[in-house]
Amino acid sequence: MTFKLSEIGLVPVDWEISELKTKVTITMGQSPKSDSYNSECIGMPFMQGRKTFGDKYHSIDTWCTDPKKIAKRNDVLISVRAPVGDVNVATTDLCIGRGLASLRMHNGNNEFLYYLLKNYSKEITNRETGTVFASINKKGLETIKLPFPSDIEQKAIANILSTLDEKIETNNQINEKLEEMAQALFKHWFVDFEFPNENGKPYKSSGGEMVESELGEIPKGWKVDKLSSIAEIIMGQSPKSDTYNTDKIGLPLLNGATDFQNKNLSPSKYTSDPKKVGEKGDFVFGVRATIGLVTELDDRYAIGRGSGIARAFDNMYKEFLYEILNIAFSNFQYTASGSVYLNVSKNDLEDYKLVIPDINILRRYHKITKSILNQKENLKRENSVLEKLRDTLLPKLMSGEIRVPLDDEVLSEKN
Secondary structure, three states: OOEEEEOOEEEEOOOEEEEHHHOEEEEEOOOOOHHHEEOOOOOEEEEOOHHHOOOOOOOOOOEEOOOOOEEOOOOEEEEEEOOEEEEEEOOOOEEEOOOEEEEEEOOOOHHHHHHHHHHOHHHHHOOOEOOOOOEOOHHHHHOOEEEEOOHHHHHHHHHHHHHHHHHHHHHHHHHHHHHHHHHHHHHHHHOOOOOEOOOOOEOOOOOOOEEEEOOEEEEOOOEEEEHHHOEEEEEOOOOOHHHEEOOOOOEEEEOOHHHHHHHOOOOOOEEOOOOOEEOOOOEEEEEEOEEEEEEEOOOOEEEOOOEEEEEEOOHHHHHHHHHHHHHHHHHHHHHOEOOOOOEOOHHHHHOOEEEEOOHHHHHHHHHHHHHHHHHHHHHHHHHHHHHHHHHHHHHHHHHOOOOOOOOHHHHHHHO
8 A cells, every 4th residue: 555645644555636616615603693493493404513423423402493505414514613523414404603604515425524623623723814713714614625535435435434423322322211211210219209119009199108297198118218318429639730640640530510411421631649439339419509410420530520420328329319319410400509600519419308217119210220220331331442443443444554445246236
């Protein structure tokens, strides 16, 4: 395999180095008037900028009745204002605001374009302008030079990477369903009190005895207590900034909810001098600004001041504790202190009142939900492996360091 030196490094000699404008149609976004926005699904789905999309697969929560600029389904979306260079794929026709641009390959290989732009994000951010808010204009995008293999090889490269992404997304969807199952069971047993009685019938609706408590009626034999009776609460403490590093020295640092968005642990830095440490199996959550996002730790982590952890005193309470924490943070959204940002204290958590079930019912619940939680963790571990594989392959495929074998069927299509 022979390479040539180009403006962006070594690439295969049979690849073309071209400006984006020769391969792509670019549409810069334009925001409609704010009075056309709504959340009632009236008009066209609307995305303003980078903050309205996360990973490759996203959801829409705003619509507009007077779209100015439109991205077609499967167009590549790129953020063009603070920050610049994040990319996504439009899952439907939508209106794009001034923080976005849509890009469409002339040959239709938009999946390839998506991965190409992800890999060469530095080439995009190098074109940023602006001292307060970074941005890139249409000319800046049009004149970016990138490598383009043949149309058929573009499809083959995109197929490998998109297959990995689709498997990751499928696992995420399964985990969402597992989460819904666990939540439904918790509500049925511990909110509606319809856990199975000694005859296997729903307790409350089958005449099970209820007694008054400070939290309302509860099954006889159950009690009201504080969260601190079933779990230890440890609030985070940020290490000194001079101990931070990106060389994986010490422990990964979870400083706040941004480090576990979507309940995926993704710390951006390490610390060589952790002050508070969470152990594998603990639940971490945000306590400042963004609160909640309860996530199970898969290893040891340093816990910064924007986070806290809950550690069940008895493993039998683990799944029960997870659901209680989610409910607690949902309630704290309306009561948390802080004039500038939401803030949940250790006392708030420790003093949170809950209904403690009969030990035999709790044991049965633990046995059922443990398998659900294990399935979720197995899928998350599989996704971690798939993501590392994808992220390793991406630069190698996009630079031609690894060439995709074109089988007979692909070759015949190429000819």
